Amino acid sequence: MDNNREKVMTLKDAIRTYVTDGCHISIGGFTVSRNPMAAVFEIMRQRKRNLHCYAHSNGTGVDELIGGGCISKVEIAYGGNGKAAPTCIRFKSAIQKREILFEDYSNYQMSLRFHAGAMGVPFIATRSGLGTDILKKWGFSEEMRATDPKLPDKKIEILDNPFNGWTGASKVVLVPAINPDITIIHVQKADKYGTCRIEGLNFADVDQVKASRHVIVTCEEIVDTNMLREKPEYNQIPFIHVSAVVHVPYGAYPYECCNYYDYDPKYLSQASKFAKDDRLYKEYLEKFVYGVKDHEELLSIVGKEQLERIAADKRTGYATGLDRR
Amino acid sequence: MEYTLKELMTIMAAREIQDGDIVFCGTGISMVAAMAAKHINAPNSIIFFETGAIDSRLEEIPMAVADPRVMFGAASNSGLLESFATMQNRISGDHVIGILGAAQVDKYGNLNSTCIGEYLHPQIRFSGSGGACDVASFVPRCLIFMQHEKRKFPVKLDYLTSPGYLDGAGARERAGLMPGGPTAVITNLGVMYFDDDTKEMYLAYYYPGVLSQTILENMEFSVDISRAKEAEPPAEQDLKILREIVDPYKLIL
The missing domain is CATH 3.30.30.40 (Defensin A-like)
Known part of the structure; x- marks a missing residue:
């Protein structure tokens, strides 16, 4: 719950302020879509520890947090990514090696738990x-x-x-019911007060936000408040639920953000190869997560050409004809 | 016309889908089967996803149920609460057929997609339920894709993630579940149905060139093979649709 003040922050400050060791966290998105990956990588860089994570099917966002040693307990429905990449390898390995405590639910059960939290029952x-x-x-x-x-x-x-x-x-x-200490979501458009417009599927993001004590919104664009208020029925989250707004273009990369960019099949297949081997995964973290100072630097390693390849087509909202083999 | 095993499995599953069905789809072969049915035998079927997309246009094959390809041209893009409510609610739920896969299936069609070994300290951990438990709990008919191997058809599951007929006739109702359950298990060797009275799996079709005995040898429990017939191979036109319209880039098939 927060008032009508300007909430724009840097990602570093937002994570430092609202994600504390041992806190209960949830992240938005679903498998290959709109995971707040820039925020996830920043949590890993800040070496947050003992997080208690609530997830329905958050795919690699949760998997990276586990791989980075940030999560000690997870309540989850699905640790996987569909056929896009055989990931969530670190989730499975952490359970097999008894590194984390876990509790299984179904996707509907987890969604309902957030809904109960948002309803206050x-x-x-x-x-x-x-x-x-x-x-x-x-x-x-x-x-x-x-x-x-x-x-x-x-x-x-x-x-x-x-x-x-x-x-x-x-x-x-x-x-x-679930009431996380902090929920982080990535959206297409938000204003500086935190009102959000999600394009495409919203998954369980809205309930996750409304159930949470604090909320960080990362977004592709910070847009003018008047623009959002011309069509209020298209805005799913009003500013009162939001604590911080962070402008992060490509904030869901390597995952998709509908109407902006597709998932990156090249990065994903590479990352899942690394994840299968403890030593290679360490190298991957050193290069792509700890070795860069922020998300922008990760994107510069990926390169403009690859980002152009995954740019969304205006008609379909995804990269039409993208080579996904 | 020559065909691959995956193409045959896809067509066998597509034939189980009736015109007008709302098809709950996962990724991979289940998505291809639903798309094939729409182009071949069930033009008025509707494909939908647990993420909240319904009747997506599917110009390209989605690789995950949250793929932006399921969002394009859908009748509605909502979220998880709405999609599962569509199945839990009997008014719409009774028209849904689910397509699921798993690591293990038992003779009553119960599924394990959670782990091998003891739950707290498993030898192998899988992804977990996702929406599978919900779908299996709610909808009147389910198709299950499996690979025929002994360890995947055990007498007892290591973990019961998604309910089939539990321990037999009347068990779903006793547990408080809605009526319904799996109707077919489609494998790389044949297709199994469930007996109306006992709810036990039986062999309905073996693929051309496959012996019923071979199927039995690839299961830990035994099933009735007396009703088994040879499956009819896919028609040339069906294969053309699979190759030219459904999966031209061979992402799945």
Whole structure:
């Protein structure tokens, strides 16, 4: 919650101010789309530690944070990227090596948990997951839940329908609300007060923002407030939810940002090769994350030519005919 | 006309899609199958994605369900809450057919896409449910793509991520799930259906040149093969559509 002040900051300052060691974090986007990658890389450069991360299917944003050693606990639905690149290798490896604690939910359950957080209710009901191990097997122990005031005592609960079978449901699954300390999203357009216009799919970004105590918005363009207010029905997030606005062109790179640029198949296939090998992954981090001072420097390594290749076509919103093999 | 195994699997799946179905799609072969059905046998089917895009134009094959190619020309671009509500809500949900894949499937069509080994300390960790558990919980019909290997058809799953018929007839209802469940498992060797009474998997089709016995040898549990027939190969016109319209750059096939 924040008032009508100008909130434009540098990315370094925004991360330094709002992402603290041990905080509970969520990031926007979905698999290959609109992950706030510039912010993710900056969190890694600032060597933030012990983050508790909430994710539905945030793809490589979460995977890099795990690879960079920033996350110690994750509640997640899906650690993968579809067929675009066989990534989220660091997520899988961190679990196999017992480096992080994890709790599994489904995508709908995670989305509903953010929604409950945004609504201000303790839990929300769904009919998803009855009879599955998502209900039966807990990643966080009861003791851990009982002693951590920032965690609900239970992962999930089943309730007999108190309305006597109304709508044909005998039972429902209850999932607990999430209220992150900080949510970071990347959008196409925002004004300096934080009002946002998301183009293309919005995934669960809006609830993630509204459920969160603090919010950093990174954006392709900072636009004039009057421009956004001519069509208010196209703005999904009003400024009151936003703490900081950061202008970061290509802020989702190497992922796509609808109507601006596509995902970069070349970078992604390279990065997934590195991620498979601990030594190569270290080299990758040194070169592309720790070895650059900011996102702009990463983009200069990638080069203008490659950025032109992934530039979005005006008609389709993606790079038509891009070689994605 | 010669065809590849992937092309055959795609066509077998496409044939399971009925005209007017709303098809919940993942990436890879499931997306190709849904696109093929739309061009071949179910022109009025509608493709939609868990990310919130519905009836996307799909001029190019999306490589992820959040690919901007699913956003282009869609009837609506919303978000996860809306897409899962479309399936949980019986008014629209009853028209949805899901297409899923997994690391393991048991004889009741329950799926594991979470891990091999013990949950907390797995030997192999996979991506996890994503939206699969939700889809399998909600929709009346599901297709499952699998590779036929013994370890992928175990007697007992290492982790039950997405519900099929749980432990048999009536189990979904007892657990509080909506009726429905998987209708076909499409593999590299054949197609399995589920018995109406027992809800157990049985062999419905073996591919040309494949023996039923070979299929049994590639499963840990046994299935009824008495109803099995040889699958009809894809028609020349179907293959042309796959190669020229659906996946001309061979991104998936």
